[in-house]
Amino acid sequence: MKTYAEINERIEAGKAVVLTAEEIIDYVEAKGLDAAAAEVDVVTTATFGPMCSSACVLNFGHTTPRIRMSEAWIEDVPVYTGIAAVDVFLGATELRYKDPANMYYPGEFRYGGGHVMEELVAGKELQLFALSYGTDEYPRREVRTWFTLSDLNQAIMVNPRNCYQNYNVAINGSEKTIHTYLGVLEPKYRNAGYSSAGQLSPLLNDPLYETIGVGTSVWLAGAHGHVYAEGTQHAGACERNALDVPTGGAGTLALTGDMKQMRSGFLRGVSMVGYGVSLAVGVGVPIPVLNRDVLKRTCIRDRDIQAPVVDYSHDYAHNTGKVVATVTYEQLKRGEIEVDGQTVAVGSLSSYSKAREIAHLLADEIRAGDFLLSEPFQKLPADTRMKPLRIREKSE
Amino acid sequence: MTAAVTKKLMLWFPKCECEKPIITHLVRDYDLVVNVFRAKVTPEEYGYLVLDVTGTEADIERALEYVRTFDVTINYTGKGVTWDKDRCTGCGNCLPHCPTGALYVEDRATMAVTFDETKCIECLGCIRVCPFGACASAF
Numbered sequence: 001m002k003t004y005a006e007i008n009e010r011i012e013a014g015k016a017v018v019l020t021a022e023e024i025i026d027y028v029e030a031k032g033l034d035a036a037a038a039e040v041d042v043v044t045t046a047t048f049g050p051m052c053s054s055a056c057v058l059n060f061g062h063t064t065p066r067i068r069m070s071e072a073w074i075e076d077v078p079v080y081t082g083i084a085a086v087d088v089f090l091g092a093t094e095l096r097y098k099d100p101a102n103m104y105y106p107g108e109f110r111y112g113g114g115h116v117m118e119e120l121v122a123g124k125e126l127q128l129f130a131l132s133y134g135t136d137e138y139p140r141r142e143v144r145t146w147f148t149l150s151d152l153n154q155a156i157m158v159n160p161r162n163c164y165q166n167y168n169v170a171i172n173g174s175e176k177t178i179h180t181y182l183g184v185l186e187p188k189y190r191n192a193g194y195s196s197a198g199q200l201s202p203l204l205n206d207p208l209y210e211t212i213g214v215g216t217s218v219w220l221a222g223a224h225g226h227v228y229a230e231g232t233q234h235a236g237a238c239e240r241n242a243l244d245v246p247t248g249g250a251g252t253l254a255l256t257g258d259m260k261q262m263r264s265g266f267l268r269g270v271s272m273v274g275y276g277v278s279l280a281v282g283v284g285v286p287i288p289v290l291n292r293d294v295l296k297r298t299c300i301r302d303r304d305i306q307a308p309v310v311d312y313s314h315d316y317a318h319n320t321g322k323v324v325a326t327v328t329y330e331q332l333k334r335g336e337i338e339v340d341g342q343t344v345a346v347g348s349l350s351s352y353s354k355a356r357e358i359a360h361l362l363a364d365e366i367r368a369g370d371f372l373l374s375e376p377f378q379k380l381p382a383d384t385r386m387k388p389l390r391i392r393e394k395s396e
Numbered sequence: 397m398t399a400a401v402t403k404k405l406m407l408w409f410p411k412c413e414c415e416k417p418i419i420t421h422l423v424r425d426y427d428l429v430v431n432v433f434r435a436k437v438t439p440e441e442y443g444y445l446v447l448d449v450t451g452t453e454a455d456i457e458r459a460l461e462y463v464r465t466f467d468v469t470i471n472y473t474g475k476g477v478t479w480d481k482d483r484c485t486g487c488g489n490c491l492p493h494c495p496t497g498a499l500y501v502e503d504r505a506t507m508a509v510t511f512d513e514t515k516c517i518e519c520l521g522c523i524r525v526c527p528f529g530a531c532a533s534a535f
Contacts (some may be wrong), residue, residue: 048485049487050527110529183489183492183525184493184524184525186492190492191492191493192492193489268485268528269528270527270528271527271528271529272527273524273525278527280485280487280527280528333504333507334504335491335501335504345491345492346491346492347487347488347489347490347491347492347493348487348488348489348491348507349487349489349527350487351485351486351487351488351507352486352488352506352507353486353506353507353508353509354485354486354487356506356507
């Protein structure tokens, strides 16, 4: 048994033993669970993939004379101004002004909110255009200027939903090609797409939310951020396998971090043909080895994690809940799965190689004493489900 | 007998010489095996031809002498499709869309994606599906 304080003391003294969620598997197998639990302080988990529910709040500072922005665009991507005068909110999936979207199907979606965030963190110069109706104390009606991340007072990422605990594998049983957020899917089960770091993924290494909760320190694209709430659509009450690992979506995290600390390369704009734009986010979450049970759960392997194969041409679109097959991440990572006796080529939206890189970077920071753990002050609920939206008449 | 070699060539025509059957001459007169990956041949416009030619070094050299008699730029190292290692995140979304395995994962333990340009037939499938714009076409 170890406490957060004891682990942090060892980190500060530069003595912490840190392994990635991949390394810990063989380590525990060689040393045994009890000996490893006594030795190892932290296991690092990570993921890198498109996370549509990502956004940021930017503060521009005041012009002379002042403006109360009522409409604004960054690089022609609309930002939300329904907050204070020079605060704006930018979402990852926002399209550029007059993007033809899917008018000429499938649309290319070359640039949007996610790309603005990528370029901001990369230090590029971006153009702001804002309008206002004008008030007595904010008389300016228009502003057009160039800025970089360092010109902003604050640039805080606020991601309502990151790190889905597990996810669907998308497939297409129809007669025509479909374009989805899990890739271009050829007809008749020709290929499939998934998005999870599997055995490296944060919430798959802490399936019952024993250490990851509100207040947990995380590595968010290089910044030291934290979990600020349960993620949207968090549904801890879900089907789980014998190892308590969810066999579908389940838990999610709401994450925040300072964009000024972020590293370019770990925040990347995403263009999904026929679907839209998004943002790929790199996240690392440290798991404190508080006891042998926590350690045991971090030893999860790809072969022990199942994902549901869902037909996105019909069953996903119409929310039927039908699962075509169940496969493991070990099978997915081989690049081929079998569905209805047919061999299906597999692609991924989540980058396992980037997730590995992040798990190692975080481990290095912890070993160097540069990243401390924090005890969550609120647990993520394990008993809530996701509700659908019922379309109804007033008072019905 | 001299051993046959295969060379990838990128021919760029400032203005198309459409009326001349260049490929036919390469095959008939210079004994080359030709594999065209991509071509744009439109009268009065620029055009290009990306192809593999297989034959003896001497035949290929003679064929190129012939090609040079036209208003054409021959690029021996040109790449019709490029893969930017730094823009690639290694997600693997392209893998099922690459028919020849030019984009591939060498080690399933690390899942890093690499590009073998000798296998690329320039179908452009990767360019269509890459979420990060890591693949690009010269034309």
